Amino acid sequence: MPEHVPFLVWFGVVLPAVLILACAVGLAGYRFGLRFEIRRRPQTPVLRALPSQPGSGSGPHREYVELSPAERDAFAGLVRRLGDGR
Template sequence: MPAHVSLLLLFGVVLPAALVLFCAVGLAGYRFGLRLEIRHRHPGGIVRPVLPAQRRAGPHREYVDLTPAERAAFAGLARQLGEGY
């Protein structure tokens, strides 16, 4: 190590360079499909879906009748929100 190069300066160059190298290797492995983890096989070759089956219809709708005073209050609130207050 040269005498005029401080230890902090050396770490300031070597540490980021090592991080860039590790990130490049990791991204290359991800990009080219190199999997380092252990693959678990399902018994009997059955592959289970990641997400459960989804319903086609949404939840039932709830409906509440509003009184004229409640409708007027809601309309006033909507106007206030629309004006930016």
């Protein structure tokens, strides 16, 4: 180490270089799928707070409301206006 360069200057050069190298190794591992962690058997997540859902189609009861002719005409007019972009 040269005499005229203080220790903190070397520290200021070496520390960022080491950090950049560590980030490059980490990103390369992420990019190329390298595994640096300990292998564990996969576990399926279980949400115990939610009740189990029985088969599909178990949603709420569908409601149907009969519209009067005036309401049907008003709805058709609204759909036409929205379709025209006004």
